[in-house]
Amino acid sequence: MHAEQPVRSGRAKRLPRAVRERQIMDAAVDVFSRLGFHAASMDEISEVAGISKPMLYAYLGSKEELFATCIRREATRMMEAISEGVEAEAPPDVQLWSGLRAFFGFVGANRAGWQVLHRQASSQGGPFAAELADMRGRAISLVAALLVHSSDFANVPRAGDKEAESLAAALVGAGESLADWWLDNPAEPAGVVAARLMNLVWMGFGDLVAGEVWHPPSRRTEYAAEDA
Amino acid sequence: MHAEQPVRSGRAKRLPRAVRERQIMDAAVDVFSRLGFHAASMDEISEVAGISKPMLYAYLGSKEELFATCIRREATRMMEAISEGVEAEAPPDVQLWSGLRAFFGFVGANRAGWQVLHRQASSQGGPFAAELADMRGRAISLVAALLVHSSDFANVPRAGDKEAESLAAALVGAGESLADWWLDNPAEPAGVVAARLMNLVWMGFGDLVAGEVWHPPSRRTEYAAEDA
């Protein structure tokens, strides 16, 4: 599961700073995700990273700085993964579907990162939660914009910006929570989990905007552009 | 927000054990919710409770025992609140609606308790998470049974037990997550948050079982029992 490089013994090989920093960050995400911020010790992180504690302090600063850096890195990675996954020119439901797939794909390929990001960051107080709230806000805006566009699309005079934002918050929340649940029940593949949420949610949103039932793109004829 | 009794100075007044235990539990939930399990110190809990540390150990055992007891107490309280809130003889959608209202009502009236229950318990590992998973499992079964019944009700040959359980998990997850979100954005009343989730979710489920759109009971004539 968490396959960092083996524990060192003796002096570590000389490596350029950028490489070491990457190793340290990977180790930190791993340890923070397993133990939580407080229970994780700088000693353990340095051990997993294969270096000594002073190196850790020299490169990444205090424990809190290190944690904040982890959060920022994982948040950025995730937002990038989603941005790249979304099919921006597709109809709204397909945009949402591709976004969900990208999201669950990221979480599945990056469980430790997600754990740090969501569970740990939100249960610590202060600036960490703020960092998270920021990313969450961006995600919500994204979904809200999608919803507004989608009701324009269907010519329905519903869904003011406020309403859309609330619904987006609920959807983002549902996604986060389902991802958490998935971490504890990892039997199913990402696509199935994503499809479940899509089904649950879009059929609701579908009623809001058009009263329709949603099917995955591959079963539709009028949108068979990309399939893969 | 967390209005425990003021900090003592000197010797505390003599009180029967049961009362002290209650005070200690309240203090513990308060402190755990604010700081998290690890960052919370027994010193601070005893101070908030208005007694000294050895009393704490004499009555509630170790820090871990205390935490587990908190989780159990809050979990029990919550399940009771929901059980009492659900209108068991009502149609499925109204059952769900009343359950959601009871849930968000409990969270709103008991924020610290919810925080301990959900955020803290799930981010600690081991027996705590297990305790939580147990309660969650009961909640999911409850919702799943409701869904199965609801599709019987609509004479739709859909929603096998497995499918129902997945959907129930997603719904419970969405509820938990929306509750978390609400803690961070406490501007709205419980009813509004509950209604939002009901709307989002039932209109999805409604399609699953009957293709219908949901309205709150007060707008319907055939089920205008309570309003408040």
Next chain:
DNA sequence: GGGTAAGCCTACTGGTGAGTAGGTAAGGCG
């Protein structure tokens, strides 16, 4: 009133973990 048990305390120990002081090897460059 006197015994005694329940309620309460101050004041410690031991362990753990954040952060640092001060020093050693290794590669590059004149």
Next chain:
DNA sequence: CGCCTTACCTACTCACCAGTAGGCTTACCC
């Protein structure tokens, strides 16, 4: 080759916190 910068280390300090030893005081009951 010798110098110096960068990478790296061992071995500490200091604070904080879980858990405890041992003793004081109040209420109740005979």
